[in-house]
Amino acid sequence: MLHQQYNTAGRTLGILGIVLGGIALFMSFTCIGYLALIPSVSAIVLSILSMRQAREYNGNKNLGVAALVISIVATVIALIWLAVLGSATFWKHALENKKGDNFKIELKADLDDEDESSDDDIEFNEALKDLEEELGDLEGIVDSATSDKIIKAVKKAKKSMPKRIEVKITSESDSDTIVIETRRE
Amino acid sequence: MILNKYSNYQIINFSFLVVLFFIVFYSLVFSVGDVDYPVSCAFKSVAGIECPSCGMSRSFTAALHGNFKLAYSYNNSGVWILVFVLTQIVARAFMLFIERKKRATSLVVKLDVTLSVLFFIIIFLPLILNWVSFINRLL
Numbered sequence: 001m002l003h004q005q006y007n008t009a010g011r012t013l014g015i016l017g018i019v020l021g022g023i024a025l026f027m028s029f030t031c032i033g034y035l036a037l038i039p040s041v042s043a044i045v046l047s048i049l050s051m052r053q054a055r056e057y058n059g060n061k062n063l064g065v066a067a068l069v070i071s072i073v074a075t076v077i078a079l080i081w082l083a084v085l086g087s088a089t090f091w092k093h094a095l096e097n098k099k100g101d102n103f104k105i106e107l108k109a110d111l112d113d114e115d116e117s118s119d120d121d122i123e124f125n126e127a128l129k130d131l132e133e134e135l136g137d138l139e140g141i142v143d144s145a146t147s148d149k150i151i152k153a154v155k156k157a158k159k160s161m162p163k164r165i166e167v168k169i170t171s172e173s174d175s176d177t178i179v180i181e182t183r184r185e
Numbered sequence: 186m187i188l189n190k191y192s193n194y195q196i197i198n199f200s201f202l203v204v205l206f207f208i209v210f211y212s213l214v215f216s217v218g219d220v221d222y223p224v225s226c227a228f229k230s231v232a233g234i235e236c237p238s239c240g241m242s243r244s245f246t247a248a249l250h251g252n253f254k255l256a257y258s259y260n261n262s263g264v265w266i267l268v269f270v271l272t273q274i275v276a277r278a279f280m281l282f283i284e285r286k287k288r289a290t291s292l293v294v295k296l297d298v299t300l301s302v303l304f305f306i307i308i309f310l311p312l313i314l315n316w317v318s319f320i321n322r323l324l
Contacts, residue, residue: 008189015193019200026204029266029312031226031238063193084320088232091323 010054014063017047021070028074033081036074043071194294195284202277205270212245212267217252237315241266262312269308276301 024040027033051064191199215222222243228236244263248256256264280297 011193015196015200018197019204022201023204026208029238029309030224030241031228031236032224033238034227080320084323085228085231087323088228088234092232 007057007059009057009059010050010052010061010064011059013046013050013053014060014067017043017050017067018063018070020046021067021074024074024078025070028077028081033078034085036078037082040071040074040078043067044075047071192284195281198277198281198284202274202281205274205277208245208270209249209274212242212249215242215246217247217250217255218243237262237312237319262309262315265308266312269304272304273301 020039020043024036024038024043027036027039047064047067050067051061053059054061054064224242226236226239228234229239238260240259241263244256244259245267246256247253247259248264248267253264256267276297280293283293
C-alpha cells in the first residue's frame with residue numbers, strides 16, 4: 001500500500017506533467033519528433049508549478065521532480081530533432097539555390113595520354129569501376145564536404161588511370177540528389 | 186473531487202494505459218501496405234530523405250496483423266518498440282490491479298519504474314543509434 005504522508009498540493013499538476021512528459025518522450029522518437037516540444041514544454045511548466053504548490057502547501061514534490069526529469073529529456077531530444085530538421089532544410093535550400101544558378105560541376109582530370117593497350121584497358125576499367133563505386137556512395141548527399149570527397153576520389157583514381165577521364169556532376173531538376181557520371185574521353 | 190478516490194500511481198497507470206491503447210488502436214485501424222497515414226514524416230517532406238523513424242506506423246500495423254517480416258522491412262526497430270508498447274499495456278493493467286488490491290508497496294512501485302525505464306532504454310537503443318549515425322552522415 002502506498003502511504004501518503006503529505007497533502008495533495010501540486011498532485012494534479014504533477015500527474016499531468018508525468019503523463020504529458022511520457023507522451024512527449026514517446027513522440028520525440030517518431031517522425032514528428034519536433035512536435036514533442038509542445039507537450040514537453042507544457043510538462044516542464046506543469047511540473048514547476050506542481051513543485052511550487054507542493055513547497056508552499058507542504059505537498060509531495062516527488063511527482064513534480066519526476067515530471068520535470070522526463071519532460072527535460074523529451075525536450076532535449078525534440079530540440080535535437082528540430083536542429084537536424086533545420087540543418088536538412090538548410091542544405092535543401094542551398095541545393096535549390098545552386099540549381100537556380102544551373103548547378104553543374106565538371107571535374108576534368110587531364111591525365112597523361114599513353115598508347116592504348118589491352119593491359120591499360122583492364123587497368124583503366126578497374127580503376128573506373130572503383131571510382132564509380134566510390135562516387136556512387138556520394139550520390140544523394142549534398143553538402144560542402146561532397147565536392148572535396150569527389151576531388152579526393154578522382155585524384156585517387158587518377159594515379160591508376162593512364163588515360164583521360166571526365167567526371168560530370170549534375171543535379172536533377174526535381175530532386176535534391178546529384179548525379180555523378182564518369183566517362184572516358 | 187473524483188480523482189481524490191484514487192492514488193497518484195493509479196491515475197498515472199491509467200493515463201499511460203489509455204495512451205498505449207491509443208497507439209495500438211491507431212496502428213490497427215489501417216490495413217497492411219503503403220497506406221497514407223494521417224501523420225507524414227516532417228523530415229521526408231522537408232529534405233526528401235527518410236529518417237530512421239520512417240516506417241514505424243507501417244511496421245506497427247504489419248506486426249499487429251501478424252506480418253513480422255514485412256514489419257521488419259518497414260522499420261527494423263518497429264517490431265521491438267511494439268513489443269515495448271504491448272508489454273507496457275500488460276504491466277500498467279497488472280499494476281492497476283495490484284494497486285486496487287492495495288498491494289502496490291513502495292518497493293513494487295520503485296521496481297516497476299526501474300524495470301520500465303531499463304526496458305525503454307534497451308528497446309529504444311537501436312533506434313537512438315540509428316539516429317546518431319543518421320545525424321553523423323548528414324553533417
